[in-house]
Each structure stands twice: as C-alpha cells, then as structure tokens.
Amino acid sequence: xxxxxxxxxxxxxxxxxxxxxxxxxxxxxxxxxxxxxxxxxxxxxxxxxxxxxxxxxxxxxxxxxxxxxxxxxxxxxxxxxxxxxxxxxxxxxxxxxxxxxxxxxxxxxxxxxxxxxxxxxxxxxxxxxxxxxxxxxxxxxxxxxxxxxxxxxxxxxxxxxxxxxxxxxxxxxxxxxxxxxxxxxxxxxxxxxxxxxxxxxxxxxxxxxxxxxxxxxxxxxx
Numbered sequence: 001x002x003x004x005x006x007x008x009x010x011x012x013x014x015x016x017x018x019x020x021x022x023x024x025x026x027x028x029x030x031x032x033x034x035x036x037x038x039x040x041x042x043x044x045x046x047x048x049x050x051x052x053x054x055x056x057x058x059x060x061x062x063x064x065x066x067x068x069x070x071x072x073x074x075x076x077x078x079x080x081x082x083x084x085x086x087x088x089x090x091x092x093x094x095x096x097x098x099x100x101x102x103x104x105x106x107x108x109x110x111x112x113x114x115x116x117x118x119x120x121x122x123x124x125x126x127x128x129x130x131x132x133x134x135x136x137x138x139x140x141x142x143x144x145x146x147x148x149x150x151x152x153x154x155x156x157x158x159x160x161x162x163x164x165x166x167x168x169x170x171x172x173x174x175x176x177x178x179x180x181x182x183x184x185x186x187x188x189x190x191x192x193x194x195x196x197x198x199x200x201x202x203x204x205x206x207x208x209x210x211x212x213x214x215x216x217x218x219x220x221x222x
Contacts (some may be wrong), residue, residue: 017137021100021145023051023070029074029096036088038080046074060093073155082206086164093160097149099212104142105142108214111135116184116222147202154181 027049030041045053059070081088114120114135121127148159154177163174188198 010137011135013130013137014141016214017141019051020138021103021142024099024103025052025096025145025149026054026071026074027075028099029092032069032092032095033074033076033081033088036080036091037082038077038088040077040080041074044075046072076104086168090161093164094158096157097146100142100146100149101206104139104146104206104210105217106212107135107138108210109144109217111139112214112218113222118220139206139210143203143206144199147199147206151188153184154178156181156185185213 026046030047033040034042034047041047054071056070056072059072062070076089076092078085078089114131120131123131149156150161152158152162154174159181163171166174
C-alpha cells in the first residue's frame with residue numbers, strides 16, 4: 001500500500017483513516033496546551049476528537065487526491081503556559097506526531113488480532129476488503145503523519161521542536177527561514193520522486209518498528 005499511489009477504490013478508506021489520524025493529532029495539540037494552562041484551543045472548540053472543528057476544506061480535498069492533506073492548525077498562546085514557554089511549545093508540538101505513532105501501533109495490534117481470530121473469514125468479499133483496507137490505511141497514514149510532521153520544515157511540528165529547543169539567540173535565523181518553508185514543503189510533496197526519496201526510508205523503518213512493537217504487545221496476550 002502506497003500513500004503516493006492514487007486509487008479511486010481506496011478513497012473512502014483513505015478518508016476514514018485521515019479523519020481519525022488528524023482529529024486525534026489536533027486534539028493532542030489542544031489537550032497538551034490545555035494541560036499547560038492555555039485555554040485558547042478549548043475556548044475555540046478544538047479540544048475534541050470530533051473531526052468537524054478540525055477540518056480545513058482545501059486540506060480535506062487534497063486528502064482525496066494526494067498523499068497528504070491537513071487540518072486547521074490548533075491555536076495556542078504560549079504566554080499562558082505554566083513554566084518554560086519554549087519547552088511548552090515543544091511539548092505541544094510533539095504531542096501530535098506522538099499520538100499518530102500510538103495510533104499506528106494500536107491499529108497494527110488490531111490488524112494482527114483480526115487476522116489471528118479470523119474475523120474476516122465469515123465476511124463477504126467487499127466487507128473483508130473494506131475492513132482490511134481501512135486498517136492498512138490507518139496504520140500507514142498514521143506512520144506517514146508521524147514522519148511527515150517531524151520534518152524540520154516550517155510550519156511543521158518538527159520545525160517547532162527544533163526551533164524552540166535551540167537557543168533563543170537563533171530565533172532571528174529561524175524566523176528568516178520560515179519565509180521559505182511553504183515552498184520547500186511543496187517541493188518535498190509534489191515534485192516527482194522527491195516525496196518517495198524523502199519519506200520512503202524513514203517510513204519503511206517506522207513501519208518495521210511499529211510492526212515489532214505491535215507483535216510484542218499481542219504476544220503478551222495470545
């Protein structure tokens with residue numbers, strides 16, 4: 001299964017997986033910000049796993065036709081954070097990708113259990129295809145969002161983590177770099193061959209990591 005290969009048959013299952021992945025991703029940002037003392041996201045209705053408040057229409061359209069889409073960024077005000085404001089931004093930024101990693105592991109566990117207990121054996125061919133494809137997309141899309149969002153390119157979470165773990169005296173250099181962030185992202189996502197080169201190896205490594213963790217969890221119980 002390849003995120004960069006479009007197939008009309010898989011659009012509904014890709015959509016389901018993306019909605020789950022980005023809803024929990026944005027909720028995690030809002031939740032950590034709220035726990036740190038910032039109610040901005042909560043007051044704007046973003047402290048929820050309901051996907052509707054998180055949907056960006058254009059980002060949702062791209063989900064249908066491309067390897068990636070996006071949701072509305074969660075608003076935060078670091079001045080409300082308790083303790084170190086820069087570390088607070090790091091924690092909030094890291095929460096989204098980390099929840100995608102956890103989701104990938106949980107869906108892989110479910111994928112293993114479905115196979116182990118023969119859940120699809122009694123299903124119709126279409127139902128079995130729907131369940132299998134949805135689970136596979138839930139795994140690969142959450143891994144994809146984990147890898148993608150940790151790229152140190154503005155405005156992604158990985159960039160914020162790197163920036164706010166760096167000395168504050170470097171802020172002006174980071175600020176100047178942010179101007180080019182969107183253009184660099186377009187190159188990474190849409191230039192033929194670049195996406196596969198950038199994401200192929202780390203996604204393969206993360207998929208194997210997730211597989212091993214999920215298999216270890218399942219082995220404890222069965």
